[in-house]
Amino acid sequence: MSPRSKAQFEEIRDQSREKIMAAALQLFGTNGYEATTINQIAREAGYSKGLLYNYFDSKEDLLKELIDSLKEGEHDMMDKVVDDDPGVMLENIIRFTFKELSDKMELWKLITSLAIQVERFSFVHELAVNKLNTYLTIFEDLLSRIGVPNAKAEAQMLLAMFDGLGMQKLFVKTDYQLDDFEEFLIDKYCRR
Amino acid sequence: MSPRSKAQFEEIRDQSREKIMAAALQLFGTNGYEATTINQIAREAGYSKGLLYNYFDSKEDLLKELIDSLKEGEHDMMDKVVDDDPGVMLENIIRFTFKELSDKMELWKLITSLAIQVERFSFVHELAVNKLNTYLTIFEDLLSRIGVPNAKAEAQMLLAMFDGLGMQKLFVKTDYQLDDFEEFLIDKYCRR
Amino acid sequence: MSPRSKAQFEEIRDQSREKIMAAALQLFGTNGYEATTINQIAREAGYSKGLLYNYFDSKEDLLKELIDSLKEGEHDMMDKVVDDDPGVMLENIIRFTFKELSDKMELWKLITSLAIQVERFSFVHELAVNKLNTYLTIFEDLLSRIGVPNAKAEAQMLLAMFDGLGMQKLFVKTDYQLDDFEEFLIDKYCRR
Amino acid sequence: MSPRSKAQFEEIRDQSREKIMAAALQLFGTNGYEATTINQIAREAGYSKGLLYNYFDSKEDLLKELIDSLKEGEHDMMDKVVDDDPGVMLENIIRFTFKELSDKMELWKLITSLAIQVERFSFVHELAVNKLNTYLTIFEDLLSRIGVPNAKAEAQMLLAMFDGLGMQKLFVKTDYQLDDFEEFLIDKYCRR
DNA sequence: CATGAATGAGTTTTCATTCAT
């Protein structure tokens, strides 16, 4: 009889937002941003078209909030992988990255397809460039401390390889096994 | 006022087709297939909207013909790089690939963004997977003949790295210098 | 925890209704009926969207009740201005009308904008026509009794002028001073 | 066989634009801007919805162009009514205005209903205020030259009356005869 | 071969209205 409390509304809102954003990530990643309709997202999330506009100003706003929410997830990583021993830290990063390649494929797809469109989605593009430079610096530092010669070039190579693996995994889809390759890499770069 | 000869017509047709396809490649690559309008392509090519339908059945048909024309360009490569010495052949491939990364960026963008959409553009997707497997085999063969240990894993790594470099080049755009890196790679893999 | 008495409920209802109708009048008048959303009215009144439907069946019903409430205010006027002396009565009407032009601008705006849409809001339109004819008759009677020649035409002129003044006041907004003009009119028509 | 010439296209465009603007004026005036749909305008003009967007960026852009086109028509008037004799000139203005009240009712409706919404359509509002002030000055000058006492107040009255007549004509619609009243006004103000 | 006006299906967006709490 009495109306829902503010906390209850808050919870409902959060849940619905989550569902919608999850559906959007899934569909944007699979079919691309432009090819995905608001209707599809709503149906996938189990709601009606109109509700999306209670939570997001527009389709593009939904995309932006999606990207923003990803930036936050980014910070978690560094906490988990940091280590005094550069070999251990690089191993952590490699294992973490391979795990993300499996778990967050849709996300990866989405960012890639958007970042390619430099003009249209500059906010994604900047995100990608920043991330690239950050990792380049970290990798170079770790590799030189590990004692790998030509640390800069090797860092570039390693990073390019991660991006490339991600892309190949997208293309080849489910049956793309990387477990052995993961161990090969760790052996090659982290154990000295 | 004499009527144009058949050959002249043919030539006009070919030129117009070329212009349209070049414009389409440029725009599809930069803004994505879905976000590019027929009008934009026509204007970029210097023609009117309607003319496009004299040469292509539909927007998707234009895309398909574009992709087809690329497959043809593909065959040229093998002729140029093949060599009895595996080290020389790998060097040729590396140099050729780096050259393509510079010269055919738009094409690379387009294929990437389309291949990501596995369902929507299966014909592009298949193309990408085929190419991936072909190169994997070639690289593994060359590396093992060169005497690189773990040839299979290294082949996978090399290939992933090329894809990754391509993507990074797209993100970072013009000021991404790879000359030194090219030499580093050739030194590392081809000279034994 | 004692339940509210019926009278208390009644009072709350009346207050809420009043607030909602005041907010609706304000917004309908300023932005127009179509351009005003239920949400805006609710927020302006300090309530939630849903509550409006406890008091009014629909947006159009709210409008109708608003107009109806105005008709009632109308009856008060005649009591206040009636006088045996036609000059005094006309002066009363003029003074009363000028006062209304200041005090009830929003209402005036609303009726005008609605009455213009003859088809869509016929109930407002009829109201406006009735009022027009009523005043025309009264003015003609008063002016002829005062001894003004051409009483019919002058009545029409006077009435048109009132409507026109109202509209001008709307356009020019706050800094439109009519005090001197009011005295001018009274001098011209009521003092003989 | 040969394509249409530029001039031919120009003509087609102009005709279509005209038809659309005429339909829009008619419908905006009758039903209001907000209550009129793009579909209605298109159907009334004899075209499809989509064509409107070949000529106008948006519904509001269509409105703006409509209003702009009216400003132009405005200039014509002054040329027609100007006269050295103030009595004749005032008579010209009165006759012209009454004619416009008959011929351009829809336009009058539209401007009135838009000007009322001061905030929403400021470009119309400014137009209305400017026009008001211009005429006020002209009327005051003419009346004082004719020798009417209290020229300023009488000018205000005359102008208010025109606006009021316009509005009344809208309300009462077709059967509102003003011919006698026109002569009455001319007799009263222009013949001295 | 070439043009761009015209179409309409499909998409994004808005908003009155309902309803569980």
Place this chain on the structure above:
DNA sequence: AATGAATGAAAACTCATTCAT
């Protein structure tokens, strides 16, 4: 009595495609 999440019909707008010239 009161809340605001959820719905869906209807509106604005886009754009591939057709077609008369």
